[in-house]
Amino acid sequence: MTTPDTPPAANPAANPAASDWWRSAIIEMRPGMIRFRGYAIEELIGRVSFAQMVWLMTRGELPSEAQARLLEAALVAAVDHGPQAPSIAIARMAATCGVGLNNAMASALNVLGDVHGGAGEQAVAMYGAIAARIDGGMPQAAAVAGGLDEAIERYGKFVPGFGHRFHPVDPRAPRLLALVDEAARDGVVSGRFAAMVRALEDELAARKKGRRIPLNIDGATAVIHAELGFPAPLARGLFCLSRSVGILAHAWEQTQQGGRNKGPLPRDLLWTYDGPAARPVPGA
């Protein structure tokens, strides 16, 4: 590799230990060459979709087009939920503070934690635990009930993937489930997790005297992620990629609208103060 044609770079022999400190199976590079998981980037460009690229980079292999389309549906579905979502509000406020779009995006992305963006990951984990029980021989009904018990114990009344404080029925969930059903009919996925969430919805309703707590966006994208074999933590990363689109769009829109140091409420409002009454500093 160190030939007269190559620039003075990339000579692992010079520092064996240091060249071994970072190790990756994702990208190989030489001057003039970039390969992702073995595929030359110039061959991937214009031939694979963004969703196929996401899969290749995170999982190591190229998915079929049908698998990629299902992942893509999940990526499209979760892009935004409006300026009352903390991530979106943060993106918009940050955009008025004189930082770059990348910074506004970062501040927002950063809060997709256990409560704001983690429900998808938690749902995938819950589905996986139920599936493991079924694979171990437990009947589906018992496995579903047990999984629900575990989730309620762990997360409280907000079972990840179900219910929504704003939408009686989350408009994104039925459509995503229908796409999974199609993919299952085509043999692209097994459909086991689509069946599972329907059983979970029934079980939840039974426990709430018939009041249905329908699948929400996190539960629905989690079905797709589970059907496609994405590990639970990686599902959170995929949600982040998706939500980044809305984060970018809102940050960009806010820069176009203007505003400086925009706080959460209109300027004529403050907050409720419930601290100590005025008192003097000792010695002042």
Added chain:
Amino acid sequence: MTTPDTPPAANPAANPAASDWWRSAIIEMRPGMIRFRGYAIEELIGRVSFAQMVWLMTRGELPSEAQARLLEAALVAAVDHGPQAPSIAIARMAATCGVGLNNAMASALNVLGDVHGGAGEQAVAMYGAIAARIDGGMPQAAAVAGGLDEAIERYGKFVPGFGHRFHPVDPRAPRLLALVDEAARDGVVSGRFAAMVRALEDELAARKKGRRIPLNIDGATAVIHAELGFPAPLARGLFCLSRSVGILAHAWEQTQQGGRNKGPLPRDLLWTYDGPAARPVPGA
């Protein structure tokens, strides 16, 4: 909207001023309804690609499939440049510090600033300035030379979009330019910016006594962004969406490899200290 069927939500009449504080043309929401730029989310899911969704959310309209494929090529091309890129290194180190994937992604995304991720934005701006001159009547050669002068004055020797400290020829650029040529032949784009960067390369080479400083990934994706009409700052946001894929992949891989509090260099190395010699604290 406040009917017996809807939950107690979304009543702008209650707080007119506060409901007007945040304003968006991106998303409309009612309980059970989410529309993006007028399109119901359940109709978009499974019908539009991720790239079409990115375009719709940031620009306001759905692009044609051909336009979206060109954008998608740019999104695929820039996903990663390996663990020696600061953004990727940061993602990997963060992943060993006991934070969530969303946090590792955010710390990394945050540094795609003027020097690390801003070259695409700067290139789009440069192309736009040259185009404005040409549209105002200046011959292309003069407009190109003038744009180059301006860029060198503003950015120094690193003209955004050209040259690469690692790749003699950036393997991503010719492929992207070829896709633009195809799209121009099909009438999807004008091709004016592809022509412009070829002229810029020639002009740069002429100034360096024939030594070519070829188009790099930032300059090539900038051609696509400019051809498709994306404003310069938004181009940086698109680069962020793309690079987020590599950031996620590397953060995820690092969590699988393990490691705790992984620093930039192997453990047996420190840094060069060039500060004051040992001295006592007064009074110690």
Added chain:
Amino acid sequence: MTTPDTPPAANPAANPAASDWWRSAIIEMRPGMIRFRGYAIEELIGRVSFAQMVWLMTRGELPSEAQARLLEAALVAAVDHGPQAPSIAIARMAATCGVGLNNAMASALNVLGDVHGGAGEQAVAMYGAIAARIDGGMPQAAAVAGGLDEAIERYGKFVPGFGHRFHPVDPRAPRLLALVDEAARDGVVSGRFAAMVRALEDELAARKKGRRIPLNIDGATAVIHAELGFPAPLARGLFCLSRSVGILAHAWEQTQQGGRNKGPLPRDLLWTYDGPAARPVPGA
């Protein structure tokens, strides 16, 4: 308050619900007036130390000067551990990417998570659990042993607060413990946690056949935080305030040294690639 002299602001009567959405006991504000926990800011400035201010803002009351000095010692002790610490490395790399100092600081601060900055919080929690047992009647030796068992089960072999992969003896710990001893002698704190960590060190050594695993910076600052009554999660916040100083100093120094897009290793190094061999993209 809405008098002719005040600008049109701060009129909670206009939007009662919205003014009640954010509630704080920390700060009260009117045009021309800012009070923190009841104290006018202009009386605090120049009369209270930074450490007293940190305490007032987070705990609600002004500490004595002696209490504040002990907190200050902990804040001084943890400011930095050099460019091989991920937080510091990230700050330095970020500073070469064309972002503001605030952004470099944020990317770095963000990774003070469970593994990189959480040990202090975990140690405070461990001390608190042991103290609760002792207060419930358990003899110290049993409580200490039980607390250690719990910690080992929860965190593995890295008991928070003890041992250091670089320092045989962390030079910061004995000095901090000595200050706690002084403060205990002066009646400023009880000294119960200083006694506790000595017992923990003895117990750890007994389990490792006499090989001492000494208190480290996290364990030592945790003693101070526990003695002063700071809850465990807040202890992580205090560590963040402290480490922010080193983060700022290193980011600033790096901007003065220069560098562009500085990666973790010298330029002539890459990483070890252990992924698939070169393969063609289907259809390319």
Added chain:
Amino acid sequence: MTTPDTPPAANPAANPAASDWWRSAIIEMRPGMIRFRGYAIEELIGRVSFAQMVWLMTRGELPSEAQARLLEAALVAAVDHGPQAPSIAIARMAATCGVGLNNAMASALNVLGDVHGGAGEQAVAMYGAIAARIDGGMPQAAAVAGGLDEAIERYGKFVPGFGHRFHPVDPRAPRLLALVDEAARDGVVSGRFAAMVRALEDELAARKKGRRIPLNIDGATAVIHAELGFPAPLARGLFCLSRSVGILAHAWEQTQQGGRNKGPLPRDLLWTYDGPAARPVPGA
């Protein structure tokens, strides 16, 4: 250094090039030894104040106690401005999203950009430019007028350091200026910048027909930073250290209050939608 007593670490001879990649005058480390700018950490702990430590780490030398107290006043003054400041709002919202305190702090700190936290840096730069003119022989009045002209041209109507959209008189500024006056009387600082801002206030008032636009927190802390010789960008870093205290306090308070995914406005509010009317997706 590689003696039988030291662990296998810190052997620069093994990798000279890699050990030279990161260079710092801030911290020197060997197993068992940590020195900051030459001072052993165990000697600094309990002997220097937090403000002295901030100075030492960023500037390289220990300041006098009087210098440190003036810096400390500035650090105390800027800690917080309530939940309507974007940085504080972001900290509070983030704290309801299931991320760590360090993450909530980072998202907030990140937005102290040119508009939200940069005014202090801009004011220091403005003062420095005026001082340079005076040192070059220009009379103060002309230098002040010229500096004001430059600032108005660069920043628009918001001259950094003057005026406040909420406070007719910022309660923090007169007190800080009084402390500078004291310090000047004691010979700790020259007082030239205190005189300068009074001249700037007079000049601004003259231009606004006698309507005073008083010094604000950014302008006042900038006087202190300039008097003490801190470069302008570092002044932004100091503001970040200060504001981090309020950021931490509010994030912590919010975790104690509870709340999940708290958006900027009360739940019964949305935002104003001003985008396209409902329309069908082609092909749906």
